[in-house]
Amino acid sequence: MNTCCTEHARASAGLPAIEPGMPEPAGTGLSRRNFLLRSAGLGLAVYGAGKLAKLPAFETGVAHAQGAPQGTVLLNVFLDGGVDSLSVLAPVEDATYRRLRPRLALNDGRPFAEDPRLRWHPSVNALADLHAEGKVSVLPAVGYTGADQSHFTSRHFWEVGALDANLRTGWLGRVLDGVGAPDNPLQGVSLDGHLAPALATARNPVAAIAKPEEFGFWAPGAWGPADELAVPAFTQIGRSLQGSGDPAIAQAARAAAFAGTVRDALAPLGADGKPLYAPAAAYPQTADNFPKRLAGFAAMLAAGLPIRAASVRAPGTWDTHANQQETMPKNLQLTFDSLLAFQRDLEARGLADRVLTLVWSEFGRRAAENGSGTDHGAAGVGFLIGTRAAGRMIGEFPGVDKLDAGGNLRATSDFRGLYGALCGDWFGVDPAAVLPDARGLGKPVILK
Amino acid sequence: MHYVVAVPAYKGSFGEEQATRLLWRAGFGPKPGQAAELAKLGLRGAIRSLTRPESRRLVGPNPAVDGAPLAPRDAWGHDHLWWLDRMVRTEAPLVERMTLVWHDWFATSKDGVPQKLMLRQNALLRRHALGNFERLAVDITKDPAMLLWLNGTANNVWNPNENYARELQELFCLGAGNGYSEGDVRQLARALTGFANDWTDSGPTRFRYERKLHDDRAKRIYGKKGKFTWQEGVRLVTRHRRHPDFFVTKLWGYFIPTKPSPATRKQLAKLYLKSGREVRPVLEAILAHPDLYDAGKRMVKPPVVQCAGMLRAVGRGIDTPAWSWICDAAGQYLFLPPNVSGWDDTRWLDTATFRARWLMAQHICEPARLNPDTQTAPADPAQLVDQAAAFLGSPKLSGPVRAGLERYAADTLATADKDWKQKTYPVLALNALRMLVATSPDYLTA
Numbered sequence: 001m002n003t004c005c006t007e008h009a010r011a012s013a014g015l016p017a018i019e020p021g022m023p024e025p026a027g028t029g030l031s032r033r034n035f036l037l038r039s040a041g042l043g044l045a046v047y048g049a050g051k052l053a054k055l056p057a058f059e060t061g062v063a064h065a066q067g068a069p070q071g072t073v074l075l076n077v078f079l080d081g082g083v084d085s086l087s088v089l090a091p092v093e094d095a096t097y098r099r100l101r102p103r104l105a106l107n108d109g110r111p112f113a114e115d116p117r118l119r120w121h122p123s124v125n126a127l128a129d130l131h132a133e134g135k136v137s138v139l140p141a142v143g144y145t146g147a148d149q150s151h152f153t154s155r156h157f158w159e160v161g162a163l164d165a166n167l168r169t170g171w172l173g174r175v176l177d178g179v180g181a182p183d184n185p186l187q188g189v190s191l192d193g194h195l196a197p198a199l200a201t202a203r204n205p206v207a208a209i210a211k212p213e214e215f216g217f218w219a220p221g222a223w224g225p226a227d228e229l230a231v232p233a234f235t236q237i238g239r240s241l242q243g244s245g246d247p248a249i250a251q252a253a254r255a256a257a258f259a260g261t262v263r264d265a266l267a268p269l270g271a272d273g274k275p276l277y278a279p280a281a282a283y284p285q286t287a288d289n290f291p292k293r294l295a296g297f298a299a300m301l302a303a304g305l306p307i308r309a310a311s312v313r314a315p316g317t318w319d320t321h322a323n324q325q326e327t328m329p330k331n332l333q334l335t336f337d338s339l340l341a342f343q344r345d346l347e348a349r350g351l352a353d354r355v356l357t358l359v360w361s362e363f364g365r366r367a368a369e370n371g372s373g374t375d376h377g378a379a380g381v382g383f384l385i386g387t388r389a390a391g392r393m394i395g396e397f398p399g400v401d402k403l404d405a406g407g408n409l410r411a412t413s414d415f416r417g418l419y420g421a422l423c424g425d426w427f428g429v430d431p432a433a434v435l436p437d438a439r440g441l442g443k444p445v446i447l448k
Numbered sequence: 449m450h451y452v453v454a455v456p457a458y459k460g461s462f463g464e465e466q467a468t469r470l471l472w473r474a475g476f477g478p479k480p481g482q483a484a485e486l487a488k489l490g491l492r493g494a495i496r497s498l499t500r501p502e503s504r505r506l507v508g509p510n511p512a513v514d515g516a517p518l519a520p521r522d523a524w525g526h527d528h529l530w531w532l533d534r535m536v537r538t539e540a541p542l543v544e545r546m547t548l549v550w551h552d553w554f555a556t557s558k559d560g561v562p563q564k565l566m567l568r569q570n571a572l573l574r575r576h577a578l579g580n581f582e583r584l585a586v587d588i589t590k591d592p593a594m595l596l597w598l599n600g601t602a603n604n605v606w607n608p609n610e611n612y613a614r615e616l617q618e619l620f621c622l623g624a625g626n627g628y629s630e631g632d633v634r635q636l637a638r639a640l641t642g643f644a645n646d647w648t649d650s651g652p653t654r655f656r657y658e659r660k661l662h663d664d665r666a667k668r669i670y671g672k673k674g675k676f677t678w679q680e681g682v683r684l685v686t687r688h689r690r691h692p693d694f695f696v697t698k699l700w701g702y703f704i705p706t707k708p709s710p711a712t713r714k715q716l717a718k719l720y721l722k723s724g725r726e727v728r729p730v731l732e733a734i735l736a737h738p739d740l741y742d743a744g745k746r747m748v749k750p751p752v753v754q755c756a757g758m759l760r761a762v763g764r765g766i767d768t769p770a771w772s773w774i775c776d777a778a779g780q781y782l783f784l785p786p787n788v789s790g791w792d793d794t795r796w797l798d799t800a801t802f803r804a805r806w807l808m809a810q811h812i813c814e815p816a817r818l819n820p821d822t823q824t825a826p827a828d829p830a831q832l833v834d835q836a837a838a839f840l841g842s843p844k845l846s847g848p849v850r851a852g853l854e855r856y857a858a859d860t861l862a863t864a865d866k867d868w869k870q871k872t873y874p875v876l877a878l879n880a881l882r883m884l885v886a887t888s889p890d891y892l893t894a
Contacts, residue, residue: 080787149614149633150624152789165624185799194779195798208800210777217806221817221879225863229856230880234887237852241889248705248746249846251795252889255802262799317559321611322602371607373599376614406630 071179072426073301073354076172076198076311077339079361081319082151084374085381085409086367087328089118089140089397096400100368104324114138114393123332126340127383134391135343137446139382139418141398143411147363147378151319155362159197161419162436170198171419171434172309173206178429179308180204185258186265189300189310191293196311205258212296213270213277215263235260265305269296277303280348283341284334290315291334294342302349308427318361322373335359343385356386356426356446358418364409367400378408382418384446394418394444417441455715455733458741462491465844466741472749472894473703474498474735475541477757480841495735499578499728501540508537511766518766521564525772528782531570532775533766535756546577546727548752549702551782552790554588554620556597558783562651566783569593581695582686582725585621589682590643592655598788601645601655603637605663613637615788616685623698627690632670638663639681686725692717696730701793704739705747712737746893748796751778754805758812758886761841770811777804797892809886813839818875825874827864829857832874836881840891849888853881 090106091097094117098105109119110128118140120128130136144163148154157163161171169177172188180187181204188199188206195208209215219230238256241249270276277299283291293312301307315338316331339357346352364380379398384390395413404410420431421443431438460466467486471478475498478486486494511518511533513526520530538544550573558566569591576584588594589612595601598612613636618624642662646654657678667676669684676684685691696716700708708716716730723729739745749757752775759765775781779801785791797805816839818825825832833853837843845853857877864873885891 148625149630150618151787152618153624190798190800193777193800195795197795200795206798208798210800215803217803218810219880219883220810220814221819222876222883224873224876226860226873226876226880229860230884233852233856233880233884236855237849237884237888240848240852241846244889246744246746246893248748248893249889251748251797252802252892255797255799256887256889259799259802259806319611321599321609370609371602371604373602373609375610 070304070306070354071308072356073307074172074309074422074426075297075342075355075357076196076309077314077335077357077359078155078196078198078311079314079318079335079359080155081317081361082154082363082365082376083318083361083380084320084324084328085140085364085377085379086400087324088121088124088332088381089115089138090121091117091397091400092119093117094400097367100400102369103372104369104374112138115140115397117399118397121329121332123329124336126336127385130340130343130385131391134448135385135387135389137384137389137391137394139384139394139413141364141379141395141409141412142360142382142415142418143363143379143409144414144416145411147408147411149363149376149378149406151362151376156197158360158362158415161416161434164436167436168200169202170196170200172198172311173201174434175423175427175429176206176309177201177203178433179427183261184306185261186300186305187308189297189307191297191310191312192289196313199309199311205254207258207262209262209266209296211273211292212266212300213275214273215266216271217259217263231260231263266300268303269299275299279341279345281341281344283345284337286334288315288334291338291341294338295345298342298345298349298351301346301351301355314359320365320373321370321375324369324373339385347387352387356384356389356422358422359383359385360415367403367407367409378404378406379411380409382415384418388447390445390448392445394446413444414441417443418446421446455712455719455736456738457733457736458491458738460738460741462494463487466491467494468843469741469894470494470498470735471541472753472757473740473747475545476535476753477749477760477894478841479760480763483841491736495732498540498542498735499732501543503539504543505539506534506537507539508763509765509767513766513769520567525769527558527563527566528772528775529766529769530567531782532752532756532759532771535752536759536765542731543574543577545753546731547574548750549699550576550584552702552785553698554594555785555788555790556593557785557787561593561596563783565593565596565652570783576727578728578731580724580726581720582683585616585686586679586682588620589616589640589678590655590657592645592652595643595645595655596652600640601643601652603643604641604661605638608634608637608641608663610634610637613640613681616640616682619789621685621691621694622688623690623694626694627688628670631668635667635669636681636685638665638667639669639676639684640678642678692720695725696720699727699730700734703734704737705745706739708737708739748793748893750791750793750796751775751780751801751804751808752782754778754892755808758808758840762812762816762839764812764815768811774804774808774811777801778808779804802887805892806883806887809883812886813879813882817879820872820875823875824871825878827861827870827874829854829861832857832878832881833885836878836885839882840885843885843891845885845888845890849890853884853888856884857881 092106109122112118159170160167176188185205185207190196190208193210199206217231234256238253241253242257244250279295283295314335360382361380365374365377398410398412416437420438423429423431423434464483464487467483518526518530520527535544599609600612603609614633617628642657644658645652720730860877864870
């Protein structure tokens with residue numbers, strides 16, 4: 001590969017340039033120079049500059065991206081299963097609603113300032129707080145015309161950003177193909193240990209991480225050069241095969257080619273499962289990994305890692321066909337308490353203006369309950385959270401009096417319009433280059 | 449029985465390489481010497497030995513964790529170990545592999561179902577492993593784990609619950625939107641009403657069918673009108689004209705990464721119908737198909753398949769609980785699929801799951817690591833690579849992988865600037881090379 005050779009030359013010439021005047025990477029306890037030295041130079045220092053030509057310089061892409069001005073970031077939070085929007089923001093006094101939901105209707109809750117008919121579920125007070133601060137844009141009935149009631153089809157549409165069952169790249173993946181770099185896997189990060197389909201790219205690499213403080217590669221019975229050269233070896237093998245015509249080989253090769261880069265970039269955040277970072281806000285204490293993943297992500301941003309998009313699944317399942325009242329409140333509570341902590345963490349670290357959080361689900365649920373739960377519906381609820389978010393409703397609440405033929409809520413905003421606004425106004429890419437249906441869909445105002 | 453339907457069959461030579469691939473695709477990889485043995489049987493004989501196994505015994509050391517037997521019904525993670533052990537020790541690998549296929553196909557999760565009911569379902573899936581799909585579909589409909597998982601016992605005449613009716617069509621038998629409407633989902637849900645269970649402090653019990661909970665009024669499904677029972681409801685789906693095509697295409701996808709040609713699909717569907725919806729003849733035709741032996745069409749090994757395969761290769765049984773969390777990190781914790789559509793076989797490997805495969809290899813290599821104080825290795829890159837590969841049964845290595853491994857060995861040996869290093873480093877390099885073989889694109893795929 002051509003880039004290999006120029007990278008070798010750069011690496012042997014010395015360490016990556018440090019831009020003067022850049023702030024200290026917050027939360028790492030390291031100066032920027034130290035940080036770059038540690039992340040870019042790990043493994044290289046062992047042998048000194050003389051041997052560098054033999055190592056693939058797999059760190060330079062990340063190091064260079066770290067030196068560049070920091071871009072905006074989108075965190076993509078998926079409520080898997082179809083959250084019941086009529087329980088998150090409920091028209092509590094509506095007679096039709098009460099008739100459709102004899103068991104599940106909400107009785108009370110804090111008022112929603114933008115629509116006097118609606119009240120917040122008592123378990124999402126964290127979100128109500130952020131909304132009161134002007135940091136939440138609510139999409140009370142988001143979806144698309146002709147909603148598909150399959151989890152997997154509808155979720156796929158949202159992930160690929162089009163009503164196209166055969167599209168294989170995610171909408172954020174295509175954003176990253178546009179704004180990203182061919183040697184920076186950290187530009188798109190799945191935080192729950194396996195690749196999120198929305199981040200699937202066609203060209204540029206992305207990464208999946210389970211725990212940022214635990215990403216080592218130890219080879220039993222090898223130490224010294226035998227150990228240190230092992231990661232460069234699988235990196236190089238990966239690079240030599242990542243263009244393979246066999247998709248299985250190419251997938252394995254890409255994973256190998258970038259795992260070492262991720263290891264080096266994460267090294268300052270911890271080792272062997274022990275974090276070297278501390279959150280700047282109080283996250284919920286729970287066995288669930290969701291708040292830990294958000295805290296780790298805030299620390300990764302604070303460390304200056306060149307991230308543009310990240311994805312994570314919210315805790316629990318939202319597919320409440322039965323026993324909705326037993327599972328939904330606690331999942332709502334944990335999800336939005338954690339997101340509030342994350343927002344506070346970003347604010348405390350001075351990162352809040354760079355980050356937007358998108359919360360979405362593949363559909364809403366049927367207006368009429370089915371006993372103790374609700375079946376699949378059409379339009380659902382979405383949120384855009386952040387200090388830069390406009391804080392104004394996108395689309396209105398359509399009411400439960402004019403449901404569609406299937407008894408489901410009608411959409412008053414289209415997720416592809418929202419994506420288009422994020423492409424153009426947040427990432428600075430042409431929506432038409434990312435979204436096949438960009439033309440003809442209204443573009444909501446998403447930023448202040 | 450013999451069915452005369454002309455599905456194309458592989459005509460090339462059937463040697464160790466082809467036998468190895470067959471064992472990875474239709475089982476859990478070869479034990480030492482097994483690929484050579486299988487190759488001697490020829491293609492047809494090899495396939496028959498898998499689809500009509502003479503023995504279903506488990507051979508090898510019994511599983512034990514910290515010196516104690518497994519408690520698969522109770523201890524968290526032991527269910528995973530219990531099944532993994534069967535994959536490692538079975539003499540009927542295709543039966544276990546098909547049980548895994550059905551687990552993925554009718555993906556039920558212990559996230560909401562007690563472990564002991566998951567094991568009961570597992571026995572059902574194994575019983576039907578190479579049997580009749582329609583009988584499997586009927587039996588899984590009344591299986592307690594499935595009744596809980598997709599709310600079959602919350603579906604009654606007063607409050608129809610669509611969950612199972614939807615997935616029976618969308619995921620299990622027809623495909624999304626393939627020949628049914630939202631109306632059919634709602635009507636089929638009514639036909640499937642009538643199941644119930646009780647709840648006690650120790651969980652769900654007394655799964656049963658109660659006539660009074662069943663909606664016995666007329667329903668209209670696929671344009672047919674009738675007072676359909678739950679069995680009739682299931683059979684309307686398995687006898688839907690779109691079902692055979694869906695069935696053979698989905699089954700094919702577990703064994704071959706590219707789609708079948710339209711002609712092959714048609715022939716397989718014909719075979720399926722002629723046999724009365726039997727799995728075995730379709731499977732035998734797929735396993736004999738030329739596409740399975742195409743060198744350029746590899747598949748990423750599912751995590752548990754690779755895990756069981758490595759244990760088979762090194763002749764080890766289940767002796768550590770680590771395989772539960774390692775397979776979980778690699779993306780495949782048995783009895784806990786991500787959702788009702790099962791695992792996504794197209795996306796096993798990314799930076800995180802690659803690292804999990806590294807951990808898997810660590811736990812295979814660690815107990816067998818060579819000690820440089822007492823053992824020696826040749827100071828020759830090519831020989832070191834051969835020896836490292838031999839540890840895992842000498843998988844075939846492609847040119848770029850072999851070149852990368854030899855370069856690694858040469859670079860490591862080149863740093864041995866003292867006498868003691870010249871003796872020690874080949875051993876250390878050999879230890880690391882075993883890891884590098886195990887995590888190479890060649891070994892992660894088959």
